[in-house]
Amino acid sequence: MESFLKRFSKNGDFLRDAFKKFFNRDLMDFFQSRGLKLKIERQMRVFPVTDRSSSILDVLKKELEKAGAQVICKSKVVDLLTEKGMVKGVRLDNGREIPADRVILATGGASYSFTGSDSSGIRLAGKLGHAIIPLCPGLVPLTVKEDYPRKLEGLALRNIRIKFLGGKTRIVSDIGELIFTASGISGPLVITLSGRVMDLLSRGEKVSAEIDLKPALSVQQLDSRLLREFKLNAKKNIRNTLKELLPLRLIEVFAQTAGIDTFKKCSQATQKEREGIVSLLKGFRMNIAGARPIEEAMITRGGVSLKDINPRTMESRLIKGLYFAGEMIDVDADTGGFNLQAAFSTGYLAGESAAI
């Protein structure tokens, strides 16, 4: 559990009780015991063998049916009814009131709002006096100040490392994949570190990114390799020789950035030009402007403050009978299923506590 908790950007400790009650193995057992076949892929990510989210949904729907639950679709909760600090029910957007002495609010964050998760549930909690930590995008593509990305849009770089530098902080990624977008950079490496980068920006730090396109080679090794390639291909132009090392679109951007005429012959390349290429290969730099909007983020950071939720039950500390679960709570984690597990675990704990 400790290594799991470390994948939460902050506040992971809040989930300890929920994870003790219902953790990853319990979640797998829940689905497998109901006939769903699962597979474990790289980095221990668990998926249904069908690779379809509808397989998960089918199990949950059957379970609700078995429990005699009534599911009301296409209706929005617009108000939480309370009396003397106790929950009394909910009001729907068609005016219907549903009485209840226990309500579990699990309305998600503000990302991908077309799915219905438009932060309205967080606002309802705020209206009842719960502190709300301001919402911001998490796990999101970043935007950069330079205009290279427009020229490189769609280009994927594999087996690279990216470093983010801001003030005295250095955030270094694993080796993996990066994708250029119309306004910046995305892909697993960037998305995973985006929250920490946003934290630096929100502290007023200037943040730059350096892409190491050849993380397995040192500067000296790379320089020797380039020297060797240039000698072997003395009569070819620099552009054609670099194609062995880089995608063509990137060579064009490199040429502009380093001010190198890549149409000249390798034999004419100066030491300074070679060093310029090596330093771009080891640290292709850009300045981070910010992040794409919350709508495009995989998760929402912020939400209902943990100080107003009892971690042992998920019950509100302000309104008796009101419980919270999932992304609307102020916890968020890396990609890899951690957010989903947090939603399932807090949902389980809230459900069990509300049923007592």
Ligand SMILES: Cc1cc2nc3c(=O)[nH]c(=O)nc-3n(C[C@H](O)[C@H](O)[C@H](O)COP(=O)(O)OP(=O)(O)OC[C@H]3O[C@@H](n4cnc5c(N)ncnc54)[C@H](O)[C@@H]3O)c2cc1C
């Ligand atoms: C593209 C994408 C990829 C993702 N990939 C991963 C991943 O790889 N790993 C991971 O761990 N997490 C991932 N996530 C995040 C993960 O899906 C969420 O953290 C998780 O689904 C949160 O579950 P939830 O039940 O709290 O909220 P949601 O799944 O957002 O569900 C909330 C539900 O409440 C409904 N609702 C909202 N407001 C109201 C209202 N007022 N009245 C009635 N209903 C309402 C919504 O329609 C929605 O159905 C991804 C998210 C996205 C968008």
